[in-house]
Amino acid sequence: MFMKDLLNLPVFSGAVVAGGREGLDHEVNTVNMMDAPDIISYLKPNELLVTTAFHLKDNPSSLIDLLEKMHKQGCAGLGIKTKRFLNTIPPQAVDLANRYNIPIIDIPNETSLGDIVHQSLSCILDTRTTELHQAMKAHQQFTQLSIKGKGLDKILQSLSGLIGSPMTLLNHQLRPFISTGSLEDPVYSLFAGIGAFLPKISFTSFSLHDNGTQKTFTLFPISTHKKQPSYLAVHRFIPQTDRSAVLTIEQAANVIAFELMKENALKQKTQRLRNEFFTNFMNNAFSSSEEILNRAKEFSLSNENRFFCAAGRIDQPDKSFSLAEHQWESELIYDTIEEEIQRAEEKMQLFVSEDKFIILMETKENWQDNEYSFLSFLKAIQSAVETMLQKTISFGINTYAEQLVRLPESYKEAVNALSYGAMLGKNEFIESYQPKEVSEILRMIPYEQMEQFYQNTFQGLVNEPKKDYDLLMQTLSVYLESHCQLSETAKRLFIHRNTVIYRLEKCEELLGRSLKDPEQTLCLRLAFRIKVLLENR
Missing domain, CATH: 3.30.450.40 (GAF domain)
Structure with missing residues (x-):
């Protein structure tokens, strides 16, 4: 309750503000009566002090000392029955009250200080009771909504x-x-x-x-x-x-x-289910592609899109951290990455695997069309983590997975790139995976284009009877794998050398390709590699 509101009580009728008028906006929490000078050490903040000033009558200048101590304690104001013992308030006290904004109230002689204390405290308590009642009512209202x-x-x-x-x-x-x-x-x-x-x-x-x-x-x-x-x-x-x-x-x-x-508990449960799915998926724990696709639908993962994968990890984690501190740090990083994902235009997914944060970006486009936006997104995460934790985070990325079922391979590539960058002693890096095998390079090509290349390469054999088709394809494959050596091919197939020659001539005739041309044999080798990828799709 403010001092100016308290003075509107009937008990203050006839009271006059003698000084410190600027302090009438002070809040009053309690009212006390002073009959002896030793009460000064017990003064409280926001307290209104009322007195007859009996102990001040022989030394009016001691009122200055009282005001100084009231100012230090943050008291609300001072009420004095001036006409009882002092007759007048010293000008020095008025000046000090004006300087400290401590209201001095000149109380009429006929007003009882006991009535002032009683009525003032009753009013303050009524106000507090009303405030608490409103607060409880508001709490019930909010609780019901929850x-x-x-x-x-x-x-x-x-x-x-x-x-x-x-x-x-x-x-x-x-x-x-x-x-x-x-x-x-x-x-x-x-x-x-x-x-x-x-x-x-x-x-x-x-x-x-x-x-x-x-x-x-x-x-x-x-x-x-x-x-x-x-x-x-x-x-x-x-x-x-x-x-x-x-x-x-x-x-x-x-x-x-x-x-x-409550929302965080639900979020953590969902996060735990996502992480379990991802861990099982990456460890090839599912029995079939159909099971993978069915489970992936629960997390809005589509097999029709391509996926870019990034594996991130904090550089040089603090080994002195307790388990709780590591958990807090991990949650903070997760929340930071999640906020960046919410701001991203592309569709993103976030998983956690051990100490790594796995980010998947879904797209229908190729790597070249998305490289800049994906790298910019990862750099934004690095900047946010450094701002929040004063730590750095590094990422390893793959090119992309042509389909969802190829994600385990992409994940391993991203982790390998992350490990390679760390092995070089780098910090806050983004390391791209470098393919090392022909099959890894071929997986970077869209499946539609690989299938078209395969069909165009072996188009001449398609109309042959299945038995002849299988024999010709087998012979051609073994011949190419045997470095185009007829004797080695015949030995592996357990047939006569002339039979191998006959079958290979038949292949050249149907395919319209010379097996003596290095460029043509390279195309055939690639087509056989693609055949394996398409069959395992």
Whole structure:
């Protein structure tokens, strides 16, 4: 309750403000009566002190000392029955009261100090009771919304209506994720830079300037299981003296904290299922491609798209960290990557495997069309992790997997690239996988193009009877694998050398290719390699 409101009570009828008028906006939490000077050491902040000044009558200058100590203690004001013993208030005391903004109230002689204490405390308690009743009512309202599963949106809308101001919920990085207004306000971009300057108090207010416009916010911390709090931003100034608004917001903050922890528990369960699927998938634990595709649908993974894979890991992890600290760091990195994924235009997936963060990007295009955007995305993650944790993260990437079922191979390539970069002693790198085998290079070609090349190469044999087709294909394959040596081919097939010659001449006739031409034999070798990839598709 403010001093100016307290003076409107009937018991203060006839009282006059003799000095310190600028302090009438002080909050009064309690009222005390002084009959002896030893009470000075027991003064409390926001306390109104009333006295007859009996102990000051022989030494009026001691009133100066009293005002000095009241100022140090943050007292609300001083009420004196001036006409009882002092007759007048010393001018020096009035000047000091004006300087310190400590109201001096000249109380009429006929007014009982006991009545002042009693009625003032009763009024203060009634006000507190009303505030607590409103806070409990608000808490019940927010709790009911939570129990009914209305979610954070409805809780913020309800709070916004009670406070009369827009609300925004900020995560631990001071990035907005729910608001009763627009989330596209440019002023939100300024929030990220003030995290280190927020004081460790119950709430704080500040103003931000954006293009000549000043906007004031009051931030209330929301403590959850995370090491760093989230924040509830009220789009106006909330003074500490507005106890009704502060209590209402604090009740909402408690319910929001519970709602955030509930959502996090559901999120962790989903994350655990995703990680289990990914681990089983990468370890070839599924019995068939059909099972892989059915399980992948649960996580919105389509077999019709191509996949770029990146494996990331923190450089030089702190070995002195406890298990809980490692868990906290991992969660913070996961949240940071997830936020970057939400801002990305491309469809992304995030998994965790041991100490690695696996990022998949789905696309229908080839690597060249997506290389720049994917690398830019990974660099943005590196920058965000360094800002949040003052640590670096490195990535290994593959080219792409033509289909979902080829992801285990892409994952191994990305991990190999990550290990190779680390082996070179590099930090905060993005290392691309370099193919080492012909089959790895062929997998970089779209399946449609490989199938077309295969069909064009062996088109002449397609119309042959199946028995003849199989014999000719077998003979041609063994001949090429035997470095075009007739005797070795006959030996491997357990047939006469002349039979091999006959079959190869038949192949040349049907295919229209000379087996003595190195370029033609290279095409045939590649076609046989592609045949294996297509059969294992």
